[in-house]
Amino acid sequence: MDKLPEDFMMEVTLSFHKVIEHYRERLTTETNPIAIAFLNATLEYVDKHPRLESGLKMEEIKVEQEAISTLLSDLFPRALTLNEIKAATVPFSDFLFNKTERFENILSHADGKEFSLLSNTDFDYFTMASGLILQTIYGANVDLSKPLHCQLPDQKGYLRTYRITYNADFVEVALKDEKYRLSDKCIKELLRNPDDKELWKSKFPKNSYTFKGFGIISLTDVTMDNAISDLKTVLLGNLGEKSNHETEKVENIFKQMFNMDDLQVGFTVYNNIDNLFESMVYSDSNSYLLGASHEKNCMNALCRESYKHLLEDFTALIITDVKNYRKTLENTFIADNLISAGINSAIFYPISHEGRLLGILELASPSKYVLNAFNARKLEDVTDYLKMALIRSEQEYETTIKALIQTECTSIHPSVQWKFEQEARRLIRARAESSDDSFRDLVFEDVSPLYGQIDVVGSSDARNEAIKIDLISQLELVSEIFAFAKANEPLPIYDQIIHRINKFQEELEFNSINANTEREIIGILEGEINPFMDHVKDLSNKLKQLVTDYENTLNPESGVIFTNRDNYDTTVQVVNERLARFLDRKQKEAQEIYPHFFERYKTDGVEHNIYVGSSIVRGQAYNPVYLYNLRLWQLQTMIQMENKFYQYQESLPVQLEAASMILVFGNTLGIRYRIDEKRFDVDGAYNARYEVVKKRIDKANIKGTQERITQKGKISIIYTNHESELEYLRYISFLQDQKYLNNEVELLELGDVQGVVGLKAIRVGVLYNRNSEDNKRLTFKDLLQELHQQ
Numbered sequence: 064m065d066k067l068p069e070d071f072m073m074e075v076t077l078s079f080h081k082v083i084e085h086y087r088e089r090l091t092t093e094t095n096p097i098a099i100a101f102l103n104a105t106l107e108y109v110d111k112h113p114r115l116e117s118g119l120k121m122e123e124i125k126v127e128q129e130a131i132s133t134l135l136s137d138l139f140p141r142a143l144t145l146n147e148i149k150a151a152t153v154p155f156s157d158f159l160f161n162k163t164e165r166f167e168n169i170l171s172h173a174d175g176k177e178f179s180l181l182s183n184t185d186f187d188y189f190t191m192a193s194g195l196i197l198q199t200i201y202g203a204n205v206d207l208s209k210p211l212h213c214q215l216p217d218q219k220g221y222l223r224t225y226r227i228t229y230n231a232d233f234v235e236v237a238l239k240d241e242k243y244r245l246s247d248k249c250i251k252e253l254l255r256n257p258d259d260k261e262l263w264k265s266k267f268p269k270n271s272y273t274f275k276g277f278g279i280i281s282l283t284d285v286t287m288d289n290a291i292s293d294l295k296t297v298l299l300g301n302l303g304e305k306s307n308h309e310t311e312k313v314e315n316i317f318k319q320m321f322n323m324d325d326l327q328v329g330f331t332v333y334n335n336i337d338n339l340f341e342s343m344v345y346s347d348s349n350s351y352l353l354g355a356s357h358e359k360n361c362m363n364a365l366c367r368e369s370y371k372h373l374l375e376d377f378t379a380l381i382i383t384d385v386k387n388y389r390k391t392l393e394n395t396f397i398a399d400n401l402i403s404a405g406i407n408s409a410i411f412y413p414i415s416h417e418g419r420l421l422g423i424l425e426l427a428s429p430s431k432y433v434l435n436a437f438n439a440r441k442l443e444d445v446t447d448y449l450k451m452a453l454i455r456s457e458q459e460y461e462t463t464i465k466a467l468i469q470t471e472c473t474s475i476h477p478s479v480q481w482k483f484e485q486e487a488r489r490l491i492r493a494r495a496e497s498s499d500d501s502f503r504d505l506v507f508e509d510v511s512p513l514y515g516q517i518d519v520v521g522s523s524d525a526r527n528e529a530i531k532i533d534l535i536s537q538l539e540l541v542s543e544i545f546a547f548a549k550a551n552e553p554l555p556i557y558d559q560i561i562h563r564i565n566k567f568q569e570e571l572e573f574n575s576i577n578a579n580t581e582r583e584i585i586g587i588l589e590g591e592i593n594p595f596m597d598h599v600k601d602l603s604n605k606l607k608q609l610v611t612d613y614e615n616t617l618n619p620e621s622g623v624i625f626t627n628r629d630n631y632d633t634t635v636q637v638v639n640e641r642l643a644r645f646l647d648r649k650q651k652e653a654q655e656i657y658p659h660f661f662e663r664y665k666t667d668g669v670e671h672n673i674y675v676g677s678s679i680v681r682g683q684a685y686n687p688v689y690l691y692n693l694r695l696w697q698l699q700t701m702i703q704m705e706n707k708f709y710q711y712q713e714s715l716p717v718q719l720e721a722a723s724m725i726l727v728f729g730n731t732l733g734i735r736y737r738i739d740e741k742r743f744d745v746d747g748a749y750n751a752r753y754e755v756v757k758k759r760i761d762k763a764n765i766k767g768t769q770e771r772i773t774q775k776g777k778i779s780i781i782y783t784n785h786e787s788e789l790e791y792l793r794y795i796s797f798l799q800d801q802k803y804l805n806n807e808v809e810l811l812e813l814g815d816v817q818g819v820v821g822l823k824a825i826r827v828g829v830l831y832n833r834n835s836e837d838n839k840r841l842t843f844k845d846l847l848q849e850l851h852q853q
Contacts, residue, residue, distance in 0.1 A: 072269040073192055074239070076118040077153050079134055081233045081276055083109055083116050109134055118275070121153070124160050131161055138279065139163065148225065148282035154234050154274045155188040166282070172218050189260075191229070192274065193267050199236040200272070201250055207231075212285070219324055224289040225282040234276035243271035290320040291444055298452035310348050317426065320441055323433060327351075327406070329425035333361075333374075334488075336481065336681075340364050340423070344492050351425045352411060354400030357492065366394040373413045374420055379439050380411040383432045401427065408434040412442050414449050421453040478658045479507070479736075481681050505736040506746055507660070510676035511690050512734075513697050514726040514757050517642065517704050518668035519635060519719050520775045524575075529627035529717075531576040534584055537624040538564050538571075540613045541592055544599060547609060551602040560592065589622045630716040638719065639665045641711045642704055646671060649700045656696060657689035660734075662743070668721065669704070672743075673697070674734055694727070695794050701725060701778055702803045705829045722773035723829075724761055727782040727791065728753050752819060756781075759816045765824075766812040772824050776842070778804075780825040781813070788825065795827055802840050805830050 083106070090102045109115055112130040114123060124131070131151070132139070139149060139161060148169060150162040162170070197203035211227040238244060245253075249266055256262055294316045297309060314328040329349035332341045341358045342350045353359055361374060372380045382388045382398075385407050389398035401409055408431050412424040424442065428434050482505050493500040519525065542564045549557040567584050574580075600610035618625045643665055650661050659675035675693055677685035701723050708721045732753060733746035745754050760781050763772050772779050780791050788810070798804045805828040813822040830840040 072189075072264070072267065072271075073155070074270045074273045075154050075156070076273065076275040077121075077124070077277055078116060078118045078275045079109075079131070079233070079277060080116045081235060082134060082138070105134065105136075121158065128160070135161055148284070150280055152278045152280055154231070154276060154278050155192055159280070169215055169217075169282075173215050189263070191231075192272075193263055195231055195234070195274075196236055196267065196272050197250065197253070200238055201245060203250055203254070205254075212289075213282075217322070219322070221319060221322065221324065223284060223286040223319075226285045228281045228283070230279040230281070231276075232279075234274055234278060237273045237275070239271055239273055243268065286322075287320055287441065287444070290316045291448070294445055295448045298448050313348075320445075321426070321434075321438055323428060325428055325430065327427045329427065331423040331425065333420045333422050334358075335419060337485070338362070344488075349404075349425075351401055351404055351406060351409060351427050352397055352423060354403060359396070363394075364396050366392050369397065369411075373411060373423060377413045377415040377420065379413070379436075379442070381434070381436050381439055382409045382411075383435050385409065385431075405429050407431045410434050410439050410442070412439065412446075414446060414453055416450050416454060421450065421457065424449060478654070478660050478679055479505075482507070483736075502738050504738055506733055507674065507676070507678040507735075508733045508746075509678060509731045510660075510674040510734060511731050512728050512745075512753060513673035513675070513693060514671070514728075515697055515701050515724065516668055516670040516761065517701065517708060517721050517723045518666070518761060518773070520722050520773075521720075522635070522667035525719065526628065526631055527576050529631040530581060531571055532627045533624040534576070534581070535568065535571050536626070537588065537616070538568050538584070540609075540616070541588070542568070544596075544606065544609050544613060547606050548599045548602060551606065560595075563587065585621070585623050593617075593622050634712065634715045634717040634719060635667065637715060638708060638711045639667075639669055642669045642707060645704065645707055646700065649696075649703070653693060653696050653700075656692045657685070658683065659693065660743075676731065691790070694790070695797075697725060698778070698780075698791070698794050699798065699803065702798065702829055705778070706831050709831060710834055720775040722761075722771075722775050722777070722779070724773050724779045724781065726757055726760060727780060727787045729782070729784045729787055755817050756819050756822070760813075760822075763813045763816050763822070766814045772811065772813055772826070774826065777807075777826050777828050780827075782823055782825075783821055788823065791825055795825065802830055804828065805842060 086102050086106055090099065090106070093099050093102060109130065112127055115127060115130060115134060119127060135151060139147075139151075144164045146165060147163050148166045150159040150166055152159050159166075191207060194205045194207045198205045198207065211229070212224055213227060214222040214224050217223050245266060253263060253266060294313065297312055297316070314326070317328050318324060318326045327349070329351045330343055331350040331352045332343055333339075334341050338361050339358050340350075340353055340361055342348075342353055342356075352364065361370065365373065369380050372378050382401070385398055385401045389395050389402070392398060397411075401407075404427070406427040406429060408428050410424075410426040412426070414421045414424060426434055426442075486503060486505060490500060490502055542561060545557050545560050545564070549561070567580075567587075570580060596610045596614065600607040616624050616626070643663060646663055646669060653659070653661070653673075657675060658680045659673055660679050661671065661673050663669060663671035673693060675685075675690055677683075705721060705723055708719075712718055732750040734743050735746035736743050745751055761771075761773050763781075764770055765772055772781070782788060782791070792808075795804055795808060799806060807828040809824075809826040811824045811826060813824055816822060828842065830842065832840060
């Protein structure tokens with residue numbers, strides 16, 4: 064048969080015998096008189112066309128077309144000819160006949176070319192035939208249901224995708240000669256080697272089997288399914304990648320889904336933090352909602368009804384006639400943008416996740432009414448894919464924002480993170496448009512500052528004293544060693560070394576140590592004395608023991624005794640670290656009062672800054688009562704830190720003393736994050752006065768005296784106006800009743816601090832307890848007595 068594939072090796076006969084046999088068998092059991100009449104009439108008619116049962120040649124199909132159509136009327140109902148896409152076919156041939164009208168209409172748009180399974184699919188006739196033989200003749204479990212697809216143009220020239228099913232129920236397979244029968248071993252070998260075409264052809268030689276009957280192919284339009292699959296593939300890529308190709312690909316997919324060649328697709332991102340509609344970053348996708356704008360507040364972009372559709376109910380906003388729609392609006396922002404773009408109908412479809420809007424998918428057309436509530440339902444099938452892509456894109460965008468902040472800034476306090484993210488979004492958008500813009504300084508206006516510190520009293524003197532004790536100890540050991548060395552080996556150099564050691568001991572005994580003295584002594588010890596030790600220890604066993612003991616006391620890296628200095632440094636480090644952790648824990652409570660900016664840092668003690676005000680927090684009302692609460696919290700926390708300072712030292716090698724101070728600033732000020740310095744600072748020349756006071760105040764004296772305002776066992780509260788004085792006296796009275804503070808309250812005036820005059824202070828004694836479970840309250844004097852009794 065000339066329409067069979069050239070390499071097809073089996074004998075094929077076109078016949079309808081199985082349909083005729085089916086009708087005959089059915090007639091023996093049928094009881095419905097109408098059906099019986101139909102079957103009798105059909106069989107009588109077919110009897111006049113014996114070739115339908117015995118077999119037809121290719122050229123005879125056209126002659127017998129009417130008879131074939133009559134016989135197959137049960138399989139090809141006339142009522143469905145405009146709905147079904149179906150045809151009969153010669154087995155394993157690309158020749159189609161008895162096509163439905165819908166199939167004929169589809170093929171008429173294919174540039175006049177006859178539809179061909181061979182050219183439009185990857186249908187493998189030999190595999191299908193041999194599989195059917197194994198299944199029918201030998202009962203092998205062979206799955207022949209591989210899906211086939213083809214694409215054919217519609218009347219507009221758009222390719223539509225069809226799934227093809229092949230029905231071989233009416234094909235009879237027969238073994239032509241027993242010599243070709245396959246053994247079980249051969250069948251298993253074939254199933255083990257499905258890709259070995261030479262093996263398969265050797266087991267199915269030419270004309271070894273016959274196929275008699277006809278096949279039926281049915282096509283199902285899966286253009287929508289295929290478009291969704293294509294869209295899913297695109298969305299799995301980089302949704303935010305700026306690419307005309309990707310944007311065009313997405314638009315073409317929707318054109319295919321909606322069968323509209325003038326369909327336009329856009330997208331608008333929803334910024335739920337600022338309640339803004341924004342155009343997509345890193346994408347050429349249009350936003351028909353925004354028009355020429357990059358962003359717009361949602362309340363200003365939408366009328367009340369549209370706002371409810373998109374942001375509250377998450378339902379589509381469907382505009383079938385834009386100009387008529389505009390006449391009904393007070394807020395014409397969207398309608399004006401659509402008209403400017405030449406759009407006459409549109410669908411704005413919200414994509415949401417867990418009650419949160421992600422963005423708006425936009426479909427637009429220059430034609431009225433072509434976009435409507437009926438075809439809008441098609442978008443329900445793609446919502447989940449868009450949602451997944453948007454969530455991933457949103458996560459990647461947030462990662463980009465955080466990476467930009469980490470690159471441009473230091474670590475940022477959570478209270479102001481939103482402001483940095485806002486600036487990062489602005490910068491990302493600017494850079495996406497090829498701008499050379501950079502991260503700008505960020506300013507927070509009208510904030511109230513709170514500052515506090517707990518500091519080691521006389522930290523420099525205490526550390527110098529520890530260094531002095533270490534050096535004296537080392538010099539005494541060296542002096543002893545060289546005295547024994549002189550006795551064993553009376554060399555003049557030993558006298559010279561002992562003389563120099565004595566001079567240093569006298570200087571350390573009667574004077575405070577300074578950096579020059581320390582450097583000179585360490586230089587001699589490292590450069591002159593320690594190198595002698597290898598020689599000295601060989602003079603006697605006694606000297607060997609003395610030198611060994613001496614070397615064991617030295618720091619291995621510096622060659623100097625650091626025992627007391629290390630003890631001091633360790634104590635300060637451990638106490639500061641614990642105080643900082645305690646303050647961090649307390650800060651979590653303070654943030655519950657009202658969110659605020661907080662930073663703390665360790666020096667010889669622990670200092671902290673707090674800034675509170677409406678510009679720090681977005682979307683939360685501010686009231687001065689929050690400031691008063693934070694001031695009381697700060698005072699209580701500083702008292703607790705005073706207690707912790709001494710409690711933490713009980714297991715440490717050095718006993719330290721602390722002095723605490725709070726600075727009250729009556730006015731608000733602005734703070735600025737300086738991007739070049741990567742830090743916060745007060746903003747403006749006038750506000751710089753606050754920084755001057757903050758840095759110098761702990762060294763200030765009481766006016767007319769040499770007495771420092773900060774004293775151990777007391778908290779000093781520095782202020783400038785009478786209102787602050789009255790406010791803190793109220794707090795002090797409350798905390799005295801709570802047994803946090805004693806009754807020794809001093810009202811003091813301070814000397815000038817770098818030109819800042821008029822500073823005043825309240826100084827009040829702290830009551831202590833030995834541990835957090837101990838309710839016994841101690842004055843500072845009593846506390847020291849107990850500590851020294853340990």
